[in-house]
Amino acid sequence: MNEDVICAISTPPGMGAIAIVRLSGEGSIALTDTIFKSPSGKKLTSQPPNTVHFGRIYEDNELIDEVLVTIFHAPHSFTGEESVEISCHGSPYIQQKIVELLLSRGARMAQAGEFTRRAFRSGKFDLSQAEAVADLIASTSQVSHRVAMNQMRGGFARQLNKLREELLQFVSLIELELDFSEEDVEFADRQQLYALTEKIETDIKKLANSFKLGNVIKTGIPVAIIGETNAGKSTLLNVLLNEEKAIVTDIHGTTRDTIEDTINIGGILFRFIDTAGIRQTTDTLENIGIERTFKKIEQASIVLWVVDLTSPEENLRQTAETLIPKLNKKQVILLFNKTDLLSSEESDQKTAIRPHLLPELKAERLFISAKTQQNIDQLRSLLVEMAHIPQIGENDVIVTNLRHYEALKKALEAIRRVKKGLDAEISGEFLSQDIRECMFYLGEITGQITT
Known part of the structure; x- marks a missing residue:
C-alpha cells in the first residue's frame, strides 16, 4: 500500500456551484484536520467512517471557505485506502487555495489516473474495470453508458476469468502427464479438451467481433x-x-x-x-x-x-x-x-x-x-x-477498448493452435504452451498474468 497522501480536484475545471477536493492515503483524515475546524471543535480523526461533517477551512486565521467533509476508512473507499472528500464552493480561487493548503501540509498532487490506479492495486477492481471508469466518465449516450457500467461492474472480467479457469483445469492435467511421461498415462481427456477449445474459441471470437459494435458505440x-x-x-x-x-x-x-x-x-x-x-x-x-x-x-x-x-x-x-x-x-x-x-x-x-x-x-x-x-x-x-444498434442488456459484454481487442485476437490465435495441435496429436508439452499463452492474453486484459 502506498503511504503517500495524494490530493486533486475531482470535479471539472472552472467555476461552478460546488467542487470536490479528494485525498487518499494513510493519514488523509489527520492531514485534513490541520486545516479544518468544526463549530463544535471535534476532530475528524475521532469520527466514525462514512460520515459527513460541516466546518470551515482556514489558512492561519483567515477563513477560506465553509465546507462539508466526508471521511472514509480503509478498505471501504473508492481507492481502498483512507480517504477524504472536501465539498467546497466552486470558485477556482477556493479550489486552488484548498489544494495549496493540503500540499503545504504534506500531501502531493495526484498523477493522472492515480486514484483509479490505487483502487486497482488495492484489489477494488481489476484492470478492465479500472479502464471502464474512464469510459464511464466519457460516456455521451445511453448505450455507451450502459456498456461502460456493465464492464465496471465486472461483467467482462467474470467472463474472462471463467474461460481461464476452464483452461487451467485442463492444462494442470496435461502438465501432470508430463511428470509421469515415462509411464505413458493420460489424465486429460483429449475429446473433452477439444470440445472445450471449440467452446472457448466461439466465446473469444464473439467477444472480439463485438469490438466493431463497441468502437461505434464509443466513438x-x-x-x-x-x-x-x-x-x-x-x-x-x-x-x-x-x-x-x-x-x-x-x-x-x-x-x-x-x-x-x-x-x-x-x-x-x-x-x-x-x-x-x-x-x-x-x-x-x-x-x-x-x-x-x-x-x-x-x-x-x-x-x-x-x-x-x-x-x-x-x-x-x-x-x-x-x-x-x-x-x-x-x-x-x-x-x-x-x-x-x-x-x-x-x-x-x-x-x-x-x-x-x-x-x-x-x-x-x-x-x-x-x-x-x-x-x-x-x-x-x-x-x-x-x-442497427441492438438492444444491450445489463449482462451483455461489448468490447470497446482496443487493447482488449488486440489481446483477444492473440488469445484466439493461441486457442486455434491448441485445436490444430489436438488434430495433429502433438505432445502435451506443446499443447500446454499454447494453452498457457491463451490464458496469458486473457489474463492480460484483467491484469492477471499467469506464469
Whole structure:
C-alpha cells in the first residue's frame, strides 16, 4: 500500500456551484484536520467512517471557505485506502487555495489516473474495470453508458476469468502427464479438451467481433453528408448539431475541408461529417477537399446525400455518375432539400417525379428543408433506425477498448493452435504452451498474468 497522501480536484475545471477536493492515503483524515475546524471543535480523526461533517477551512486565521467533509476508512473507499472528500464552493480561487493548503501540509498532487490506479492495486477492481471508469466518465449516450457500467461492474472480467479457469483445469492435467511421461498415462481427456477449445474459441471470437459494435458505440456512428456544392449540406449539419458549426454562404465551394462533430440522437452517438461539395473545378484546394469527401464516404456507415431540389435534374445525374459507384454496400438516405423554395405546384410535381430518379441506387428518400427544419425529426428517426444498434442488456459484454481487442485476437490465435495441435496429436508439452499463452492474453486484459 502506498503511504503517500495524494490530493486533486475531482470535479471539472472552472467555476461552478460546488467542487470536490479528494485525498487518499494513510493519514488523509489527520492531514485534513490541520486545516479544518468544526463549530463544535471535534476532530475528524475521532469520527466514525462514512460520515459527513460541516466546518470551515482556514489558512492561519483567515477563513477560506465553509465546507462539508466526508471521511472514509480503509478498505471501504473508492481507492481502498483512507480517504477524504472536501465539498467546497466552486470558485477556482477556493479550489486552488484548498489544494495549496493540503500540499503545504504534506500531501502531493495526484498523477493522472492515480486514484483509479490505487483502487486497482488495492484489489477494488481489476484492470478492465479500472479502464471502464474512464469510459464511464466519457460516456455521451445511453448505450455507451450502459456498456461502460456493465464492464465496471465486472461483467467482462467474470467472463474472462471463467474461460481461464476452464483452461487451467485442463492444462494442470496435461502438465501432470508430463511428470509421469515415462509411464505413458493420460489424465486429460483429449475429446473433452477439444470440445472445450471449440467452446472457448466461439466465446473469444464473439467477444472480439463485438469490438466493431463497441468502437461505434464509443466513438459514434460515422455519417457522411455529401452532395453538390450549395445543396445545403452545411445548413443540415448545423441543424442536426443544433449549433452554427459550419459556415453557410451562397458561394459555391465554401466548404473545402471536412468538418466533424458528434451528437446524441435517441440515446445513440452519431458522428456527422460535413464534406466538400462535389463538382468539376480547376481549384486545387477544392479538388483536395473533394478527394477527402470520397475517403469519408469509405469510412461512413451511413451516407446522407443532399440534393438541391431547385437545381436541374441533369446536375443530379452527372453527380450520380461519380457518386453511385462509391456508395456500394453503404446505407444511403437521399435527401431532397430546399422544399421551402418551391411553389405548391412545383413541390407537387417534384415530389411525384424525384423519388423515382436514380432507380439503380438503393436508398431511403426524404423531402426536407434544412432551413425551416421540415421533416428533420423524420430524418433523426431514420438515422436511429439505420444505426442497427441492438438492444444491450445489463449482462451483455461489448468490447470497446482496443487493447482488449488486440489481446483477444492473440488469445484466439493461441486457442486455434491448441485445436490444430489436438488434430495433429502433438505432445502435451506443446499443447500446454499454447494453452498457457491463451490464458496469458486473457489474463492480460484483467491484469492477471499467469506464469
